[in-house]
Amino acid sequence: MRVRVEGLTVEVAGAVLVRSVTVEAPEGAVVGLVGPNGSGKSTTLRCAYRALRPTAGLIRLGEDDLLSLPHKETARLVGALPQEHHVEFDFTVAEVVAMGRTPHKSALENDTDHDRRVCARALAGVDAGHLAHRGFLTLSGGERQRVLIARALAQRPRVLVLDEPTNHLDIRHQLEVLAIVRATGVTALVALHDLNLAAAHCDLLHVLADGAVVASGPPAEVLTEELVAEVFGVRAHVLPHPVTGRPHLFYDTAL
Numbered sequence: 644m645r646v647r648v649e650g651l652t653v654e655v656a657g658a659v660l661v662r663s664v665t666v667e668a669p670e671g672a673v674v675g676l677v678g679p680n681g682s683g684k685s686t687t688l689r690c691a692y693r694a695l696r697p698t699a700g701l702i703r704l705g706e707d708d709l710l711s712l713p714h715k716e717t718a719r720l721v722g723a724l725p726q727e728h729h730v731e732f733d734f735t736v737a738e739v740v741a742m743g744r745t746p747h748k749s750a751l752e753n754d755t756d757h758d759r760r761v762c763a764r765a766l767a768g769v770d771a772g773h774l775a776h777r778g779f780l781t782l783s784g785g786e787r788q789r790v791l792i793a794r795a796l797a798q799r800p801r802v803l804v805l806d807e808p809t810n811h812l813d814i815r816h817q818l819e820v821l822a823i824v825r826a827t828g829v830t831a832l833v834a835l836h837d838l839n840l841a842a843a844h845c846d847l848l849h850v851l852a853d854g855a856v857v858a859s860g861p862p863a864e865v866l867t868e869e870l871v872a873e874v875f876g877v878r879a880h881v882l883p884h885p886v887t888g889r890p891h892l893f894y895d896t897a898l
């Protein structure tokens with residue numbers, strides 16, 4: 644499903660957090676949001692999974708306006724991994740992942756065999772099948788992150804909105820998670836700090852700085868030495884990856 648964030652502005656208590664942000668994610672594309680701390684990535688994504696109401700602008704899912712859809716429909720369509728997550732009670736991992744099935748069920752409907760299969764597959768996909776019976780609160784940061792990604796996948800959404808999904812993950816799991824997102828074939832909006840991961844895994848990038856989009860396009864067009872210097876304040880050398888040909892950044896110094 645195509646996602647288009649159009650002219651998004653968010654103002655909180657007189658402060659403009661993002662200004663006229665337009666982000667396009669074609670059907671099935673993995674689209675990265677990159678930018679320095681505080682540039683507006685999470686604010687944009689929070690609007691896309693409807694945790695925050697924009698002051699102005701539209702979020703289109705296909706032809707629909709996100710804000711005019713019933714909440715349950717939004718929950719079926721959009722699977723989210725927020726940056727901050729709060730699981731207060733000590734649910735088991737299996738229970739946390741099963742929460743992903745909630746939008747597909749009525750209030751008192753029990754989990755079916757199909758639900759259990761979908762959840763087991765999602766957990767196995769993030770290499771966390773062995774954690775199913777553990778208490779969520781006993782997990783390490785990276786294990787929790789993988790379980791929450793499994794919850795979003797178990798939802799079988801049409802759009803994934805992932806805020807720093809590789810946070811806490813070791814390198815193997817970083818690569819695996821992004822490969823899994825790609826393999827779902829679902830349109831994905833993903834905030835990433837690691838520009839090399841973004842270059843390797845995203846079809847398109849949108850670069851944010853000070854709450855506005857300053858560059859958009861395929862990684863090879865966007866991740867230039869000039870842009871990295873200007874937006875991130877870092878001198879970098881950009882060379883093609885020896886195998887994939889995608890841009891790879893070698894950092895030099897902070898400017």
Ligand SMILES: Nc1ncnc2c1ncn2[C@@H]1O[C@H](COP(=O)(O)OP(=O)(O)OP(=O)(O)O)[C@@H](O)[C@H]1O
Pocket residue numbers: 655658660678679680681682683684685686687
């Ligand atoms: N509720 C709020 N009230 C005031 N300012 C806010 C609020 N929420 C976010 N901000 C500010 O808006 C700006 C954008 O924040 P946002 O979390 O979207 O940035 P980000 O690009 O995701 O940053 P990071 O890379 O650090 O996660 C920041 O300066 C932040 O302090």
